[in-house]
Amino acid sequence: MTVPKSKRHKSRFEVFHNMQALQKELVKHLMQDFGITRIADLGEAQFLDLKFERVINLCAEIVGDIHRANAMYVSNMIEYEERRLYQDKAIGNCVVLKQELQSIIDIISGLNLNKYKTSIELIEKEIHLIKSWRKSDLRLKKKLQVLRYKLTESGHLVIKINPKTITRERRKLKKYRKMVNQGKISLIDVQNSFKSWLGTYDKLLSYWSKLNMIALYNNLFKER
Template sequence: MWKSSTQRYMKDYLRNAVKSRNDLLEGRDICRGFIRFDLWERGKLRHISAVHFPERVIQKSLSQNALVPAIVPTLITANSANIKGRGTDYALKLLKRHLADHWRRHGREGYILLGDFSDYFARIAHQPVKDQVASALLDPRVVALEHRLIDAQGDVGLGLGSEPNQICAVAHPNRIDHYVTEMLRPESYGRYMDDFYLIHESKEYLQVCLLLIGRKCAELGIELNPRKTRVVKLSRGFTWLKKRIFYTETGRIVVKPCRDSITRERRKLKKMARMVADGVMTPEQVERSYQSWRGGMKRLDAHRSVLAMDALYHSLFENLAREGGAQCRPTRGTIQAEASPRNSGEPATQSSGLSEAAAK
């Protein structure tokens, strides 16, 4: 509870909870406006509209006790975002299984339709979302509350930073998901929020699917991004969820980080090294950040990229140690990288920690 708003609420949490309950029972407006700010997430600018903490408590209860139990069971298993037990790892495992199934049938021959919803959250039409909520929930008071939260976003769009908005955004294209899997019936289909794919052996079939999906999107007020929506030959590889994915000659499915994510981490390390030298950050904070990135990379086929990033990390902190003394030295032991077996089908693993050489 490091935020002052959280501390103030928890100081008198019983009184605050009773006040929220009375406001809801008496039909008072609980919306208190938004705290708007921007942040960069994986190289993309996000416009955040966070709610005040008392309203966030109400929205949390609304989400977990009404929206999730009513809406999540209607979603297909290939819908991977913002659902307990799912996420990017789940989405990538599902995609790898779909690619493996395709290889067993057709080898590397075939195509994948990659789709993206343009400026998804900012362009979500309110009426289809309201209709979906009204059909899923039975209590008219809960329906009215969620409709009020949707209207508070403006005339169109749902803001990032609100849990009910995340659930509604995940479920909004649910009609498209069921239409694709039950009517179009491609070999494989998956969606992660505003990114989706279809796999099939025929390019012409996927082009027809794209046309029909575009019509369904128009009915829901969703616009496809023409720059990112395309049909790609599987043998050439493709990028999905910031990962580069392709078959080897033997049918092994390789998942690598895209080049932009590697470049972004290199720039981030150099910037954090300057912040450590200026006393803005501590080496321990940088280490935690780097180990977090490294842990994500260990799930991918990124052995060489991690070794190169380790070398940059050590180089930066060796220079800081020479210039600034012990306070700039990393705190852990050596990063031990196992030799990567060039002919094996699995990426080599690495143990965590930082180089002792950087502390000398």
């Protein structure tokens, strides 16, 4: 049964939720020296202090990068690439964090391996979540590639249609002509498709581009 929208629990952004759980897990382990009592050996104690500080700093960097990436309202390819950079940095730091934990396990004996395993699983999950988030942005990239942006000297943003978008539509119309001849598609379907495309980019097309597209359509599909 579908739960009414008003009664649904607000879902958290899973990338942040998982990272929050990972931070809590690691801080708890750090406070317990990863499940062992305070080491008497000065060298091991200094090693752990350095590693603990490194782990905390990496967590802070990951959280900062995913927050900066999520805070961006992407409206052009420059902003898209900037957000992707933050996502890539977060993934890279997750990998380094995993390596730092592994080095502690390899050097210090007597650690609670079950706790370590839980932390590693959360890191791997975080990497997967960020990669999935990054992959979902590809749909946004395709939309942005349709347009071109130019900033004038006065600071005005000019938005134009990407010439490749017009080229693709011209090829599509020519392909439709063959499909109509073969009976694979109806003329009314072609008409609706072209009207939809023209309506979408009407304000972005120049006068001559629009005129040429209409002339091509009429040449291909006018009554013979």
